Amino acid sequence: MFIDLRSDTVTKPSKGMKEAMFMAEVGDDVFGDDPTVLALEAKAADMFGMEAALFCPSGTMTNQLAIRVHTWPGSEVICDKYSHIYLYEGGGVALNSFSSFKLLDGDRGRLNAQQVRDAINNPDDIHQPTTSLVSLENTMNKGGGCYYQLSDIEKIRTVCNEKNLPLHLDGARLFNALVETNESPKNYGELFDSISICLSKGLGCPVGSLLLGKKDFIKKARRSRKVMGGGWRQAGFLAAAGIYALENNIERLREDHARAKQIGKVLEGLPFVKNIYPIDTNIVIFELPETILASDFVARMKEQNIGCVVFGKHLVRFVTHLDFTDEHLAEFEKNIRKVG
Numbered sequence: 509m510f511i512d513l514r515s516d517t518v519t520k521p522s523k524g525m526k527e528a529m530f531m532a533e534v535g536d537d538v539f540g541d542d543p544t545v546l547a548l549e550a551k552a553a554d555m556f557g558m559e560a561a562l563f564c565p566s567g568t569m570t571n572q573l574a575i576r577v578h579t580w581p582g583s584e585v586i587c588d589k590y591s592h593i594y595l596y597e598g599g600g601v602a603l604n605s606f607s608s609f610k611l612l613d614g615d616r617g618r619l620n621a622q623q624v625r626d627a628i629n630n631p632d633d634i635h636q637p638t639t640s641l642v643s644l645e646n647t648m649n650k651g652g653g654c655y656y657q658l659s660d661i662e663k664i665r666t667v668c669n670e671k672n673l674p675l676h677l678d679g680a681r682l683f684n685a686l687v688e689t690n691e692s693p694k695n696y697g698e699l700f701d702s703i704s705i706c707l708s709k710g711l712g713c714p715v716g717s718l719l720l721g722k723k724d725f726i727k728k729a730r731r732s733r734k735v736m737g738g739g740w741r742q743a744g745f746l747a748a749a750g751i752y753a754l755e756n757n758i759e760r761l762r763e764d765h766a767r768a769k770q771i772g773k774v775l776e777g778l779p780f781v782k783n784i785y786p787i788d789t790n791i792v793i794f795e796l797p798e799t800i801l802a803s804d805f806v807a808r809m810k811e812q813n814i815g816c817v818v819f820g821k822h823l824v825r826f827v828t829h830l831d832f833t834d835e836h837l838a839e840f841e842k843n844i845r846k847v848g
């Protein structure tokens with residue numbers, strides 16, 4: 509049995525999800541008449557109390573579209589130095605939006621209002637790029653799945669309002685934060701101009717992300733999605749999986765968080781574990797001693813049928829998900845003890 513903890517993207521559709529996909533009523537989404545895509549977009553917009561939504565193939569695309577619509581060539585995007593939009597989107601902001609970043613040094617990837625305020629360039633200074641957007645990530649992947657307090661986001665929103673700047677959320681794993689804080693998606697819909705959420709992570713869909721925002725924003729994003737080749741046709745088969753996920757797979761994220769904490773407990777006693785990041789949601793990051801390279805360690809884990817990823821020279825990441833059960837956890841514990 510291979511225990512795949514490389515990412516929460518590795519899940520396969522469940523029986524119920526497959527049935528929902530199989531039964532989906534579909535149409536041509538480029539013509540705007542796939543009823544299942546329309547239903548998913550309406551459902552998500554309603555959940556967040558936002559005007560409109562756009563169903564896309566990936567979270568990279570929803571982030572890139574949002575940045576493209578909010579910014580203009582030569583402008584600057586404020587985000588943390590650990591942000592997915594900076595580290596893991598192939599330089600897309602330079603390519604798609606001709607914009608640069610101002611990277612901040614947050615608390616495990618989380619920014620505070622003062623940092624954001626200090627980072628906004630004076631629009632009257634012609635030397636500096638004009639700040640066009642502030643982007644936050646919740647939960648924070650590179651920070652080990654930590655999440656924001658809503659009150660901290662409210663303060664950042666206030667700064668954005670004062671400076672007339674839009675605020676974007678990379679909420680690839682937002683639902684992981686919401687089940688921990690018991691906040692509602694509507695709390696987030698009120699605070700952000702745009703939100704990207706992934707259906708293909710903890711929610712267990714094979715493909716798909718949603719971009720949420722105002723009607724005119726989504727209209728522009730839809731045009732840019734087409735330009736990028738992301739206009740898709742009978743996408744309702746995939747949207748059906750999304751509807752199923754929003755209805756069935758949110759509350760159970762708590763189980764993933766509990767198992768992540770269990771992994772932490774297992775790691776505590778092991779000789780090659782130097783330090784474990786706090787485990788807040790479904791991501792576990794730990795540090796190896798300087799004598800062990802993460803790349804070597806990941807290869808040795810694979811020999812013991814455990815999948816994990818290199819997250820730094822001496823950092824390793826595990827992510828729990830809906831295909832990782834208690835049975836897998838027991839097997840994980842047994843196998844990791846064999847790694848020398």
Ligand SMILES: *Cc1c(COP(=O)(O)O)cnc(C)c1O
Pocket residue numbers: 565566567568569571592593645647649678680681706708709717
């Ligand atoms: C996974 C992820 C994305 C989007 O990833 P895709 O693989 O393109 O769907 C965006 N932001 C964060 C924080 C992520 O973890």
